[in-house]
Amino acid sequence: MDQTSLFPKTTRTLLDKKAALASDNIEAWRNFSITIFKAGALDEKTKQLIAIAVGHVTQCPYCIRAHTSQAMRKGASKEEIMEAIWVASEMRAGAAYAHATIAMDEMEKQE
Structure with a gap:
């Protein structure tokens, strides 16, 4: 099986389209991700x-x-x-x- 059909290349266009479909959710998730990956105890x-x-x-x-x-x-x-x-x-x-x-x-x- 061609893996490119199973896992498409991430492009800015696809990312923007996904974000536009649930803009509040993506903003909350991005803020959560940024917070989680900041240095803390780890x-x-x-x-x-x-x-x-x-x-x-x-x-x-x-x-x-x-x-x-x-x-x-x-x-x-x-x-x-x-x-x-x-x-x-x-x-x-x-x-x-x-x-x-x-x-x-x-x-x-x-x-």
């Missing part, structure tokens, strides 16, 4: 590394691209980014295994 680089990990778990290609470039701008190394991705991978795999308890519980009921 520095900006760490927040971007978290966002990369979450982007991989939620499987959002746009988030992965945006936060990877932001993390690098904030000083993250390629090694730090890959390590964050591996943490996300472990958590995703761990969640799948942990949820096996639900299947086990159901199988026990069928005996």
Whole structure:
């Protein structure tokens, strides 16, 4: 499958059209995003590394691209980014295994 048809290139035109369809919502979301990614108890680089990990778990290609470039701008190394991705991978795999308890519980009921 051609990935460009599944995930279209983000353009200013598409972004502007999306924003115009819900201008109050996009303004609120942009302000929320700006606030969340400001340095606080966590520095900006760490927040971007978290966002990369979450982007991989939620499987959002746009988030992965945006936060990877932001993390690098904030000083993250390629090694730090890959390590964050591996943490996300472990958590995703761990969640799948942990949820096996639900299947086990159901199988026990069928005996």
